[in-house]
Amino acid sequence: MHLSVLRRLSAASASPQKWEIFASVVLSRAPVVAPPMSEVESRFHRLQMAEEQEKSLMCNYELKTKQDEKMVARRAQLIADGKELSELDEEIGVTNAVREDDWKKAAEDLDKKFKFGEFPPKNELKSVERELQRKLVLIVKQKLGEKGYSSPWILPQMKHRDGETLRQTAERCIGELSGTDLSADISGNAPFGVFTHRYPTPISQKTGARGAKIFFYTANLSTIPTEFQVNPDDVTDYQWVNREEFWKTVPGTEYKKAAKFAFLE
Amino acid sequence: MSSSLLASLSRLSLLQTRQIHQTIPAGSSVFMKRQKKIDPEVAKQRETRRRKRLEKDIRQMQKHSKKPKPVDELTLDVKSAKNIGERRRPRTELTLEQIDERAIALKDYTRSRLALQQEDDAWIRGAIESQRKALNELKMLKLELYEAAVQPAAKDLPLIVQGPSLTPPIRNYEAPDGDYIDTTRNWAS
Structure with missing residues (x-):
């Protein structure tokens, strides 16, 4: 050599x-x-997330959502019976559904302001x-x-x-x-x-x-x-x-x- | 005769030289600061205070040495564990098709990762071979250039690469004002 x-x-x-x-x-x-996931990747991702969700325990937020649903149902019952509601309203407070709406609105505002998903089509x-x-x-x-x-x-x-x-x-x-x-x-x-x-x-x-x-x-x-x-x-x-x-x-x-x-x- | 030789040898030995290089007794030096005379009562107080502080430190260390730094993933969240029964989800019964779909998706994914790994591997091997050829050519053309080319490029390291994000960075974005609060927990050492 x-x-x-x-x-x-x-x-x-x-x-x-x-x-x-x-x-x-x-x-x-x-x-x-980052490039979008391939078909194989996205399917595996979706199924894997579903499996993880099934095996997990519920978090505090989910418990609160369940509680909220119960309360709203009771409120509807009371309205149907024509009873006093003021006591219950305090107990319910801000429900998760209301919060989620707020968050969604804030996200939309931000998206409108910054246009995250749109790439300038510079070709x-x-x-x-x-x-x-x-x-x-x-x-x-x-x-x-x-x-x-x-x-x-x-x-x-x-x-x-x-x-x-x-x-x-x-x-x-x-x-x-x-x-x-x-x-x-x-x-x-x-x-x-x-x-x-x-x-x-x-x-x-x-x-x-x-x-x-x-x-x-x-x-x-x-x-x-x-x-x-x-x-x-x-x-x-x-x-x-x-x-x-x-x-x-x-x-x-x-x-x-x-x-x-x-x-x- | 022999004894006198031994004596002269012993004079040459390490022990002898060590004895020559003796330090001067510290107290007798002119340059040393003279120690102040202190009240024996005050000295005693200081001594006890130092002793107490040391004892406290030792107690602290013993206390913490028994308790290892907790691993958050291994500790039980007592508050959440109390109503663990409520937290369990209803069991989901998967149909046969769903089970099949999951198994097939997993296999497909594994195959795709293998293909990706093989591609990477081929690329690395090819690149190394290509570089070897290039360096060989360079060696034949000009030895100085080859010598310079095979030097390690220490300046390039550490190499920090920011990976691709899901959305492109926003031009002229002004971050909102605020203070940086470090919430890292400290553990007594």
Whole structure:
């Protein structure tokens, strides 16, 4: 193992053709809202709750509800008989039914005020706040190499400079691509995947490199920015996509396979 | 001859050196503060007071050492236990279909969890393998970068992740004013 590595290392340094090193960042936004339960899960949940209810003992609140029901029945009886009620009213006090009505009204008011259940239907692909239940990943059309050339849809990447570690390159990549201040955490010093891209002959002759080795890092948005913008000098277009959309939009099966481990949900 | 050798050896022994490094008797030092002379009556009072305090502390400790910290789940709520008969629910008779439904739901759920676990497991294995390949490539390209990449990233830890909630956070929400009251119970140590 070690020997073969050494041999290949020396071979690489001996040959004039080398590889360019790139760091690429899979910048993702974690799901904000929990996805709904699957059919199996919700059925099991419902039945489990029912079973627990059957096996449990009644709590004080339920006892009070039972007592209330008895009292209300007695009151109705007394009214039917045409007797004095004032004594009983004091005994009943505030029934649980009344309380529940109050609570329901308060909940409705709050719901009206804050609109809990409604997610803003932001479906434009540029919005970070779209698809709150899914994990989203940033893909870009990046200006690379020559002027005016814009890449197909790719994960943002940056060429490695001498003297910095790959992680620093990845950090620089996030910093330079985003137009606004962005707080994102890169996880770990080691890349989780690599993709080898061979240059076509003309580019290879021009750059003096056989191709590019792209090392992937994962990063998470630690806070979701209210407005997300990219740096127009480097990026011509961007999208926030989920796993299926990523697979559909980005070209190159091998490329996608190299980055697929960033997509666990 | 031999006895004189022994004597000289014994002079080299640890015991001898220890005796050299003796501390100066504390009382005779010039730098020590001189002790004030106190009334023997007052000294006696102080002594008894200290003794009493110690005894009280010991009594407290003994009292609490017998009583372990209660586990709320194991203690009996006496107030609620008094009318436990009222609290029992009427027995529910399940039909055969209901029993079947529950059993099937449980099996389905278990299967779904197994599938999920297998998916996770495959993902972890795949990710580790992918990372190993990437690091190998890096080692061949540039050893310095590899060395930097395999360093532990201590700065990333501890990692705190806020899980997804059921509803999205409300923008510009102002929390109502109020005091924070800590109701954690304290147990004498």
